[in-house]
Amino acid sequence: RIALPVFASDALSSVAYAPDEILLTLSLAGMAAYSFSWKVGLAVVVVMLTVVASYRQNVHAYPSGGGDYEVATVNLGPNAGLTVGAALMVDYVLTVAVSISSGVANISSAIPAIGEHKVLYAVGLVLLLMAMNLRGVRESGSAFAVPTYLFMASIIGMTLFGLIRAATGAHMEAESAGYSIQAEDSFTGIALVFLLLRTFSSGCAALTGVEAISNGVPAFRKPKSKNAATTLLLMGTIAVTMLMGILVLAKMTKVHFAADPETQLIGAPPGHEQKTVVAQVADAVFGGTFASPVFYLVLAVTGLILVLAANTAFNGFPVLGSILAQDRYLPRQLHTRGDRLAFSNGIIMLAGFAIVLIVAFNAEPTKLIQLYVVGVFVSFTLSQAGMIRHWTRHLKTENDPAARRHMIRSRVINTIGLAMTGTVLVIVLLTKFTQGAWIAILAMAALFMLMKGIRRHYDRVSEELVADLDEDMKLPSRVHGIVLVSKLHKPTLRALSYARAARPSVLEAVTVSVDPEETEALREEWDERGIEVPLKVLDSPYREITRPIVEYVKNVRRSSPRDVVTVYIPEYVVGHWWEHILHNQSALRLKGRLLFTTGVVVASVPWQLVSSDRVKDVGGYNAPGAVRRGEPSAKQKAEARARREAGRGTGGSAGGGGGATGR
Amino acid sequence: RIALPVFASDALSSVAYAPDEILLTLSLAGMAAYSFSWKVGLAVVVVMLTVVASYRQNVHAYPSGGGDYEVATVNLGPNAGLTVGAALMVDYVLTVAVSISSGVANISSAIPAIGEHKVLYAVGLVLLLMAMNLRGVRESGSAFAVPTYLFMASIIGMTLFGLIRAATGAHMEAESAGYSIQAEDSFTGIALVFLLLRTFSSGCAALTGVEAISNGVPAFRKPKSKNAATTLLLMGTIAVTMLMGILVLAKMTKVHFAADPETQLIGAPPGHEQKTVVAQVADAVFGGTFASPVFYLVLAVTGLILVLAANTAFNGFPVLGSILAQDRYLPRQLHTRGDRLAFSNGIIMLAGFAIVLIVAFNAEPTKLIQLYVVGVFVSFTLSQAGMIRHWTRHLKTENDPAARRHMIRSRVINTIGLAMTGTVLVIVLLTKFTQGAWIAILAMAALFMLMKGIRRHYDRVSEELVADLDEDMKLPSRVHGIVLVSKLHKPTLRALSYARAARPSVLEAVTVSVDPEETEALREEWDERGIEVPLKVLDSPYREITRPIVEYVKNVRRSSPRDVVTVYIPEYVVGHWWEHILHNQSALRLKGRLLFTTGVVVASVPWQLVSSDRVKDVGGYNAPGAVRRGEPSAKQKAEARARREAGRGTGGSAGGGGGATGR
Ligand SMILES: [K+]
Ligand SMILES: [K+]
Ligand SMILES: [K+]
Ligand SMILES: [K+]
Ligand SMILES: [K+]
Ligand SMILES: [K+]
CATH class of the missing domain: 3.40.50.620 (HUPs)
Structure with missing residues (x-):
């Protein structure tokens, strides 16, 4: 089975916007602060590798693919699980909003005319994804594989090419190298530390998408857990390489990326539109004119991977809804998998919320990212806490010393993971709450309450309907x-x-x-x-x-x-x-x-x-994300059904007959 | 039964905007053209009186209250009837849009702050009327009577007061008396004739609402037809008196009312907002300061009568829909009278279309009136044509010489009516088509096609479902x-x-x-x-x-x-x-x-x-316009039902029993 590419677009695409966030947050303290960029990058790398190591434990322990919701529910109870559920729902909406906005920003860097109507294009892209997913277009593995490999190849290739050119003494300068940065304020002492923590929080946007892999274990080739764990490690290594590559190139080519280019960027021509870091680096590395075909290729691929990342949310959101509906936190009908209507509602809701965010925040990735990171780290933290409980519980009954050693080792890793993600969560909350994270937290709380209420309603009805074993089944007389x-x-x-x-x-x-x-x-x-x-x-x-x-x-x-x-x-x-x-x-x-x-x-x-x-039976509907979840296609289902029916004699009391019908 | 006031608000309120239209159209040719204003007014009076005389024949011949739709359908065939139906639907939407916009314009003349947000206030008023009609607020007769009588009293009183003051040599000058009017072009020869015809068309807005009375015959006291005919005559006389009164006062107080005040009004202070003719006249007659309480009273009453006129459309539209649904031109369920849901759909649709028009035309009565008159005159013309056929048909079988004389006389009146309304329709089409009437005609055509299509569908289904008398009614075996x-x-x-x-x-x-x-x-x-x-x-x-x-x-x-x-x-x-x-x-x-x-x-x-x-039975729903149609209230219905049930022995094969239930 296709392993890396299908899952990686969400996680890998984050390196397209994380460097921008690091540089622009540092820019608030002026140009000198850019010297911190690679240090902050390294801190993010440490977090990333810790999280990957921790999730490798999750994948081994929960090969069923239930993800963080399952881990939290089983080990920490329903409220923790529901918190993760709400956090993930917010996360999906933001994945769409952030990825599409960043995609449009990258495409605008190549074609400035698009930037003038970025909200329009972003909304259009969301609607396009919605339409495709509503129609149930079956994604093929290669639809993911080609752009994912191309993206990795172009960013890593660009890094290598840039380093080689630098080694040969070539002169590479970004478009903004000549501009200087006006600090917004003077940051010293505590203020500087706080700014660096804020930069780190922004950089942690690079971790969004890692959580998606543990949901996808069932789709891996056997041995599933092992393959999934290997993929995680591979993906983590590649992601940090790409992230550091871009940061190093940005430093080398003197990219000056400002939080508020209009006031901060000194020396830029009037009406100048700041290009994304990837665009500026690509331009500098591949020749310095904005017409180089390689430059366009890099930006096209970056835009594409971001759209694919948004698309994975369209796959994941209805599945999460289905799982929550199974536990009666959402309307029951969302649970029927493979059901077109249930998926449709989820897809339309996701697109609707994402569009609201895009319009409200003017399709600016920076503003949206303030809301993004908190949900992911809530999910990370609760998941790691759950894993510690998991190992402790299993250690109580496990007697085999080798297995015990293994579990203790896993528990240590998850404990480090918890410490790390918990710390990051606190930092994110401290530095981002007033920047917009409160909106995400409010949305999570509202979802939590709503789902609690729905569950309470179902429980009440269920209680009302329960029939005693000696329930009177008297027949009406006439x-x-x-x-x-x-x-x-x-x-x-x-x-x-x-x-x-x-x-x-x-x-x-x-x-x-x-x-x-x-x-x-x-x-x-x-x-x-x-x-x-x-x-x-x-x-x-x-x-x-x-x-x-x-x-x-x-x-x-x-x-x-x-x-x-x-x-x-x-x-x-x-x-x-x-x-x-x-x-x-x-x-x-x-x-x-x-x-x-x-x-x-x-x-x-x-x-x-x-x-x-x-009105004929529609039948041939492919649920979005079916490949990712390792489900058979509509065609495969129909064939299986025909085989089953052909092989069946008479079916049940009604005396079947009927043979293999098309229906 | 309440006669005049309930029906008259729609018809009488038109004199609030007709004078404005006459003056502003003349203003295109400059101040000198104002000398034509009372002549155009007289022409409108002639048309009004002819139409009233014609409708008196309708009322006698069709006491059932089917209105123009019934007259056209019975005598000219279903296509003519459907044309009237479409024209009336457009008419209702425009009645709301024009009346509310004019009402807001009048209120703004008293309170300029409202004029700054006139679209907002107009939309708000439409929504308020919608909400009241959706709730089924039962209108009482006096809710109509008081404002209608107040409106008649204030306009006629103002005219008399103005004439008396003029006779005593008082100096009365309108706010705009000092400004001069810049002609938009020089109008001579044919161009002047055309402009006068256009002015006349605009003035014919005074006739809108007359068509409503023939729908309401059943609500009159017996002898219904005679009372309705008397009311018509009375209303026509009062309307023309009010119209001429305002025109004469406007001339006397030198109201200069421009089509485009910003470019045409010379001498007005910058930012000057032109007040309605009624406002300017009232101000001049009642003392010349905009603070006079009588001035505010006149404008409040004018605003109120216009809102009431809009409200009558909310009553009439669902009823028209019900009649068209009975003939299967609209979805069947709209036919069920007294049914809350059917009325609700009609009310919401009416409000929606009216709001679209108000927003599109910026709540400016003048622009909306270009669309208004054509539908009413389509209805007038086809109705009169239908009446001629009616009398001709009846003359074929009638032998009593007195009755024949009477019918021949009626036919002569309707023929004059047809000639008059047909001529006006042609003039309106010629002078207004490019001014906006095309929109109304397009809407009528679209409605006509839609309703034809619905009818065709129902006919096809009905044919498919018809069962032969020897239809096999074989019972299923098991x-x-x-x-x-x-x-x-x-x-x-x-x-x-x-x-x-x-x-x-x-x-x-x-x-x-x-x-x-x-x-x-x-x-x-x-x-x-x-x-x-x-x-x-x-x-x-x-x-x-x-x-x-x-x-x-x-x-x-x-x-x-x-x-x-x-x-x-x-x-x-x-x-x-x-x-x-x-x-x-x-x-x-x-x-x-x-x-x-x-x-x-x-x-x-x-x-x-x-x-x-x-969920208890809602029951107490009063259909909007029930008073106007002479229907019993929900309370009356419930009482009648209880009486019926109490008086009933056993009901039908199921052996009733049951008595008077409150349900
Ligand atoms: K990532
Ligand atoms: K992501
Ligand atoms: K994500
Ligand atoms: K009228
Ligand atoms: K009217
Ligand atoms: K009307």
């Missing part, structure tokens, strides 16, 4: 059948004959008289046709339909409370949604009202209009 | 009952016992196995409870629910095609819409799929959760 009639057309005749076939104790047809002439005509036709069911006419002086019928049914119930009343409603089945608007509305409303009465069964007798033929 | 089971809770147990009570030939319970453990637990509980219905488990390797069940049902149908399959679905009934989102979704989807299979009855077995108690 069935009173009522066929609703408005006209004597085919649907009504079918409903009448189906109702008669059911042989209820009493059967009558009921019509509401809105227009005396029509009613008289109906009565005459009734006699003419010799229909054996008696026709009862209900008066409706105010031309209401629903109320007289509901009242009549209630009267029947009152006069014989031990009967069931079955109301047969002829319904038209049509093929277009707009046809649906034109039909059945009063039937629907009536049905809605009748359901509130105990002891009533509402039986819809459908009549299929010709237009209903166009 | 009933195969299937109870869908997911868990063994109370709703499932109820569905099982109801299904057993129906005694089908075959009865089985069916569950879809999504999780083997859950399925095993279900099987064990099934045995433990000793349920006598066999439980069939369907496999679902991909965790689908709908497909396995639909396929199973189809298989059953295939193996015994003469059976009916009745699928019992346990459903939860909840009280809040958001609870509905959390339940029943898969049941709903399944039902939707099963209906596409012939020979299947889908029986919903409801289980009422505690929360469903909160």
